Amino acid sequence: MIVERNENTAELVGLSFGDGGLTYRKKTNRMRFQLCGSLKDDKEHYNKYIIPLFNKEVMFPIFKRKVGIIFNNRLRFYGISVESSKIVEELSNLGIPRGIKEELFIPEWIKFNKKYLTRFLRGFLDTDGCVSCQKNYSIKNNKLHTQIRIYLVSTSKNLMEEICQCLKLLNIKYIFYHSKVQANSKNNKDSYYVRVCGGVQVNKWFNIIGSNNPKHKTKYQIWKEFGFCPPHTSLEERKRILKREISPYLCYKAGVPERSNGHA
Numbered sequence: 001m002i003v004e005r006n007e008n009t010a011e012l013v014g015l016s017f018g019d020g021g022l023t024y025r026k027k028t029n030r031m032r033f034q035l036c037g038s039l040k041d042d043k044e045h046y047n048k049y050i051i052p053l054f055n056k057e058v059m060f061p062i063f064k065r066k067v068g069i070i071f072n073n074r075l076r077f078y079g080i081s082v083e084s085s086k087i088v089e090e091l092s093n094l095g096i097p098r099g100i101k102e103e104l105f106i107p108e109w110i111k112f113n114k115k116y117l118t119r120f121l122r123g124f125l126d127t128d129g130c131v132s133c134q135k136n137y138s139i140k141n142n143k144l145h146t147q148i149r150i151y152l153v154s155t156s157k158n159l160m161e162e163i164c165q166c167l168k169l170l171n172i173k174y175i176f177y178h179s180k181v182q183a184n185s186k187n188n189k190d191s192y193y194v195r196v197c198g199g200v201q202v203n204k205w206f207n208i209i210g211s212n213n214p215k216h217k218t219k220y221q222i223w224k225e226f227g228f229c230p231p232h233t234s235l236e237e238r239k240r241i242l243k244r245e246i247s248p249y250l251c252y253k254a255g256v257p258e259r260s261n262g263h264a
Helices: 007-019 043-063 085-094 114-128 157-169 199-208 214-226 235-242
Strands: 020-024 031-038 068-072 077-083 129-134 147-154 175-179 191-197
Touching: 007 020, 007 031, 007 043, 007 085, 007 114, 020 085, 031 043, 031 085, 043 077, 043 085, 043 214, 114 129, 114 147, 114 157, 129 214, 147 157, 147 199, 147 214, 157 175, 157 191, 191 199, 199 214, 214 235
Parallel strands: none
Antiparallel strands: 020 031, 031 077, 068 077, 129 147, 147 191, 175 191
16 A cells, blocks of 8 residues: 555544545546535645645545645535545545445544544534533623533444543543434434533643644634633634734624634
8 A cells, every 4th residue: 555554644543534435426426535624714724734734644645636626616625635546445445435425434544543543533523513612601790701612423333432431541521412313303314413622631632632723723722822712703803802902892892792602
């Protein structure tokens, strides 16, 4: 095999378990690899981190060229795509499953190596997770969103149970729960969640596992610096807050809803 099993490719597997995969192309029935995120929120993450990483570890060793970029302004997605039998063989060897993702399993070469495991978890957070802050409703008249949390979500029960075991090994406390599919939902599968709550545990996550996605990192950095992070802010607004160009308190004067949905 040309593509090496290392910390970088372990993170690529985590990214792929979130927002990527090897899928069959309609009509041609040929298989391709795609990894896509939000055009608005994830483009910087792709341009500055994912694309250079994928080029270094996969594209240059196999093809001696850069990966193709795909985006859609109407559907608001942005990412990478490559179609080749070589890519299928190499990525399958890393543990990225072929076809529609059903039950997922962390590859053995990742699961039993702490360095690889932390990078896998980082990649998974950066695609299928979020960082948010909520209000502490036990404090009367509290308007600030001080309670920081990390959420991971998947329709694969096995994957989320394996992630729970990994967090135990890393001594990070969590809550595991699932949400049954709604009768009128387009998704016909239950969703499984892992939630890491509170400053102590979230600090552990960022110290041990971390994140390379600016939309997550800026929320954590603002919470770390100010003790809270206002919801419904854009990435650019959070960057300006960190540069001290605007005050996070002004976000509340602009009209923050009384209750966040927990995934802001």
